[in-house]
Amino acid sequence: MDKNKIHINQENCIGCGSCSAIALGCFSLNDDFKAEVLENGSCDEESVQMAKDSCPTEAITIS
Numbered sequence: 001m002d003k004n005k006i007h008i009n010q011e012n013c014i015g016c017g018s019c020s021a022i023a024l025g026c027f028s029l030n031d032d033f034k035a036e037v038l039e040n041g042s043c044d045e046e047s048v049q050m051a052k053d054s055c056p057t058e059a060i061t062i063s
């Protein structure tokens with residue numbers, strides 16, 4: 001899917017790592033323990049949706 005459609009609210013992210021565990025290769029935690037979409041990542045819609053649903057703070061949105 002288009003990675004530009006995935007948005008992560010950095011203020012809400014608590015760095016739990018759930019999204020990066022579910023959508024490995026799409027999300028990763030940066031040095032500040034905030035999730036980000038990998039620049040060269042591969043993001044399929046189903047796993048991104050699952051990652052979004054798993055986020056405890058609803059920091060991930062898909063436009």
Ligand code: SF4
Nearest residue numbers: 013014016017019055
């Ligand atoms: S699941 Fe949500 S809170 Fe956890 S690392 Fe990902 S964006 Fe942050």
